[in-house]
Amino acid sequence: MIGIGVDIGGTFVKLYIMDERGEILRKDKVETNYSQGAENFIKQIADFINQIKTQYPQQPIAVGVGAPGDVDHQNGILRYNPNLKFKDVDEWPLADMLQKYTGLRPYVANDATLAAWGVYESVLNHQGNNILVVTLGTGVGGGLILNKELYQGSNGTAGEIGHTKIASTKTGPQCGCGARGCLEAFVGTIGIKRRVMEGILEHPQSILAKMVEQEKDFKIELVSRAAEKNCPLALKIWEDTGFFLGIGIANTCLILDVDTVVLTGGVSGVAKYFLPAMESVLHHQQIQTPFKKLKLIVSQNPNIGGVGAAMYAIYREQHK
Numbered sequence: 001m002i003g004i005g006v007d008i009g010g011t012f013v014k015l016y017i018m019d020e021r022g023e024i025l026r027k028d029k030v031e032t033n034y035s036q037g038a039e040n041f042i043k044q045i046a047d048f049i050n051q052i053k054t055q056y057p058q059q060p061i062a063v064g065v066g067a068p069g070d071v072d073h074q075n076g077i078l079r080y081n082p083n084l085k086f087k088d089v090d091e092w093p094l095a096d097m098l099q100k101y102t103g104l105r106p107y108v109a110n111d112a113t114l115a116a117w118g119v120y121e122s123v124l125n126h127q128g129n130n131i132l133v134v135t136l137g138t139g140v141g142g143g144l145i146l147n148k149e150l151y152q153g154s155n156g157t158a159g160e161i162g163h164t165k166i167a168s169t170k171t172g173p174q175c176g177c178g179a180r181g182c183l184e185a186f187v188g189t190i191g192i193k194r195r196v197m198e199g200i201l202e203h204p205q206s207i208l209a210k211m212v213e214q215e216k217d218f219k220i221e222l223v224s225r226a227a228e229k230n231c232p233l234a235l236k237i238w239e240d241t242g243f244f245l246g247i248g249i250a251n252t253c254l255i256l257d258v259d260t261v262v263l264t265g266g267v268s269g270v271a272k273y274f275l276p277a278m279e280s281v282l283h284h285q286q287i288q289t290p291f292k293k294l295k296l297i298v299s300q301n302p303n304i305g306g307v308g309a310a311m312y313a314i315y316r317e318q319h320k
């Protein structure tokens with residue numbers, strides 16, 4: 001069986017062809033094309049799937065699609081998405097549309113959810129029973145494996161750790177989702193930028209302040225570069241990132257008692273700066289049992305979303 005993984009992003013669509021053993025046979029990346037409208041965008045993905053179908057005529061094909069936003073996994077509908085700039089994409093019947101053009105019924109799920117399956121398959125090699133995967137980037141997403149199965153919840157929105165609240169919903173910082181006090185508003189890249197700008201006002205002479213002034217544009221990488229130079233402000237930004245992330249992860253662990261937490265996504269690349277503070281929060285919880293044997297893993301695999309989509313589709317086809 002061949003698995004096709006489609007990872008839809010606001011800027012790029014990543015496409016993966018995988019075999020059953022988890023080998024990537026081919027990968028592609030195309031820019032998300034907004035100019036021709038949503039239907040043509042889907043047709044473009046369908047063309048790719050059809051091309052693979054003719055390339056492997058003897059093999060059954062399974063298709064998995066990860067989409068950013070609120071996904072109805074049972075019906076393959078993208079309910080709401082703030083990152084895709086198509087008009088009228090609310091209640092977008094992705095599975096129906098792709099089936100119409102390819103004859104194949106894809107498995108559609110939230111991208112972070114499928115990334116969690118990718119981590120379970122290709123990073124953990126099925127080790128662990130209950131796993132929380134946190135994707136750290138512009139947004140903060142999450143996915144869950146419970147009892148060795150992908151857990152999507154009653155509506156497909158399980159694992160939205162980024163929008164759990166760690167501060168007041170009245171006075172906390174504003175999140176991209178519109179609410180206040182979300183974890184993402186502290187540790188998503190926009191949240192980190194806000195804290196950096198606040199810090200710069202207080203410490204205008206810091207290395208980080210000078211770097212930001214010089215670059216004229218904020219990049220998360222500046223905070224790491226300043227931390228490398230031992231800038232106290234940058235180090236404090238990362239320490240606080242770890243502290244906030246620790247609170248969010250501890251809350252989830254107290255509810256779900258997972259055995260493994262995996263951090264993935266762009267920001268996880270600088271985990272060395274925030275991990276100590278995060279671990280400290282976990283190790284100073286009053287109720288210690290869920291944290292004593294908790295495995296903490298940092299995995300930077302940029303392919304994980306597409307790999308997860310393809311592997312999950314294969315898994316579902318094989319366990320029908």
Ligand SMILES: [Zn+2]
Binds near residue numbers: 175178179182185
């Ligand atoms: Zn939010």
